[in-house]
Amino acid sequence: MAVEPPSPPESPRPWSERAAPLTPGGARTGDARPRDAAGPRDAAGAPGTGPATARLVGVDVARALAVLGMFAAHVGPDPHAGGPAAPLAQLTHGRSSALFALLAGVSIALLSGGARPHRGARLGRSAIRIAVRAVLLLPLGMYLTSLGTGVLVILTCYGAYFLLALPLIGLRARALAVCAAVAAVAGPLLSFAVRDATTPEAHAYESDAVMRFEDWSSPAALGDAVWATLVTGSYPALTWMPFVLAGMAVGRLDLRSFGVRAGLLLGGGVCALLGYGTSRVLLYGFGWAERLDELAAGQYVGGGALSPFERAMDYRVGTVPVDDAAWLLVASPHSGTVFEVVGATGTALVVLALCLVAADRLPGALAPLAAVGALALTAYTAHLLAIRVLLGGLGTSAGLLGWPLWWMFALLTVAGCWMWRSTVGRGPLEALLHQVSLAVATLLLPRPAGAAPEGGARPGAAPGGRRPGDPPIG
Template identity: 50%
Template sequence: MSVHQENSAPASSRGTPDPHAESSRKSRLIGVDLARGLAVLGMFIAHIGPLRFDPHAGGAAGVLATLGEGHASILFATLAGVSLALLTGGSVPHAGPDLRSDRVRIAVRAVLLFVLGMALTQLGTPMMVILSFYGLYFLLALPVLRLRPVALAVIAAAWAIASPLISFVVRMPLNTKIIGGTISFGDLTTLPEAGSAALRLVLTGAYPVLTWMPFVLAGLAIGRLDLRSTVVRTRMLGTGVGLAVLGYGGSWLALHVFGGLRALEPTLARLRPLAAKMGSSPLELVQESNFGVVPANNLANLLLSAPHSGTPFEIVGSAGCAIAVLALCLFVGQRLRGVLAPLAAVGALALTAYTLQGVAMKFVLTDAAVPHFGEHPWLPLTGFALVTLVCCWSWRELFGRGPLEWILHGASVGGSRVLVRSRS
């Protein structure tokens, strides 16, 4: 989400031209907004795509689901790291008082995002809200803001390999039956509920901090590079493709060549009757049954690379896809700036778009309405996407920063001024 307005400002100040703001908008990395806009639309596909209303839609619906499921949220997390880097100086990271101010701004935003995420979940919107997890990602990134790109990349790589193994080992004795989910204000009413919520945030939830921080760290490393350099963008694209091949290709080899399927046989055997009824394979059911982490009942589960499986293969492969998408968006951003302005506007207003999507889903996807969407499964996705593109583009042209982005920016800047000044 566009929780950081890197190098951005409104195009005007309520009718009074602001040359500094206009210059800032021109210097903004449009490619980052484009990538974030794609992530928003990917979230729409995951939440209200045609397969949700007609599981047998197939064709284009299946392709879109493959592109959106899991990848959109991981692209968001990676871009969160990029935005953290851009907010704190980009390729020349801030130091001294500026860095202290940046850390306070990020911490304030983290708290606000955490609360907003709980509020959306409390509303009962039919999606797994990522915002509370986002807040924790930002807080955990504060100590490493000054590290160089190579150091950040090494930490991200080591974390990507080690954290799924640690998660698996820690969850084994817990015998956790339910995985996935987020948190709401209702989870803070009792101490046991709060403990369960903390466990979801860190270990068993839809976007657990333990296995999702590599995306943020990788994004932070990328944001410390010169993203306006063609050489850097080319290397990013090559690295992204290489990681995607390594992750997904490595999982395929582990399963189909090195005996992973044999190790999964106890699980596959239990699923064969259900798979036969559904007209799919047992492996497909296994790949589709993850909600943030794999069950800690068979070590071979860590060989999967399915969306939301939280395995080393998925983390590496999905991070590679996110890096490649960002590189492509950076390449086309300036060349097709005018044509892609609506999509870039969605990226610039991503927090607002994501939040309003959640609110709208609550009131549009009612029990009475959902059966009708089965007859027109493309209608919700098409409607949400078109309305979002038009509204975000119009708002961006008229007012610049989005409403929730404006609140987040004002609160964090104000909090920074007060807290940093009080320490000076």
């Protein structure tokens, strides 16, 4: 769930500054034009590299959809329970968190220079800020896990993804795209091979494999937690880093460009078709689904509309069994196969492209959603606290789950975030991470005398304005 956009020396305001109120069109008082309007090019004419006078509201809208999609996975109905809304529940399952991971990569790219990657000391300061935010996410994620909500909290894994991305923040879009493609293919295959060599039982599975406070009680426990974070857990880095790397490649592009948006839409559609379509053809057109049903029959019982192998994948989060390589043909949510990674990445790219276009056309109508995206970390944390308060020890296994509960969470979140964003600006957790990471970076790598302060506002912005794509945790 970060970071800061590419404008050369300016950066977001200090925490203490308050944002100017939003107008109905989504702009702040004093803005020269709607905040979704295309920003100017820099003196050299390169797109997306100069000071911007508009923000990419579409990025926040996409992030809001990811947050609300995760709400559906946590408090919404069983996606396999049937009913007219079942396809929507199935669409959010697994893909919302993948979209969130991709947008985290976009934010990392923006903080490290956007279309023009930072160099030298400035790149070092960006790296420090990313690292500090990653470290701060760890205790927050472990605290939220300790609430016992039944939700597999992803924040500690996000922190690990940020740290793993640090060596690559100086790369440009093409190199990052190559890294993402290689990781999308090699990561799932390596995960299968490593687990096959190290896991004593083919269907062994850690049902709640995210880092906890107790994992720090001994070196052995911590080692197991790190191994789960990287390979065997619910969100293993081996199969989740492709989303982050793809997002970093996207963040190196000019997201205001029609050509870039069209490319994201077309490329994303192709990836989604290749990932999900190829898997389906192989499974049901060549008989591999029957093979997997035979393998799963002794371990999982099919039910409702699900076959034994589909029930197996519905139960597992993060990995597939290793008793047969045929499991690598599935594209189920959270399966971590090549087909699932490629398909989910494609879906995320399509959603991002559509949100960028929609935000240009309907800035006022989408302003409440954009507010949720701007306060994504706060919204995510608040919904877990609400689950704890409302459902108590029952967690997400309670019988209250369904669309009515999701609507309550969604409407209250949108209203609360919109009010906060319109009156205060940054969310409380977003402001905390921004201030701490900025302070540490300034302490370790002070800016040259006379350089614009990193907490200053950009030219042409309202006193409290944020910059394009300003991320949810800083």
